[in-house]
Amino acid sequence: MPTLPITANYRRAGDDWEVTVRTAGRSLDATAPGLIAARVQADQLVDEIAGSHADRAVVHLLDGDALAFSVVYLHARHGLTVPDTRQTEPSTPHDQAIEA
Structure with a gap:
């Protein structure tokens, strides 16, 4: 059985964190009061979304x-x-030139 690719994408939602766990054709969401709690929620969602598929690869993403x-x-x-990982400065020389 091939490896099941899964992504867990986290986003800030005010004081909370939202996480979306996705695999081909399926997506589950949760909200938690902190990043550590959101990571625990993600593990639970991964177990739910993967079912009995033992060979899975999970990539955790922030935005x-x-x-x-x-x-x-x-x-x-x-x-x-x-x-704070939100970008406040232009990230590329091209963006920096536009800002100037």
Whole structure:
């Protein structure tokens, strides 16, 4: 049986976090009071969405960005201030030129 690809995408919703877990043709949502709780919810949704499919690969994303999720999640797990990952400056030289 091939590996089942699953994504768990997290978004800030005020003081809460929303998570959407997706695989081909199916999507489940949950809201939690913090990122750690949202990660626990994601695990539960993954179990529900994958069913008996034992071989699964889950990628956790923050607004579609896996690296951003890792940074924010590790900060939260270690009790550090969670960095604001929302972009406030132009990200590419092209965007910077437009801003100038």
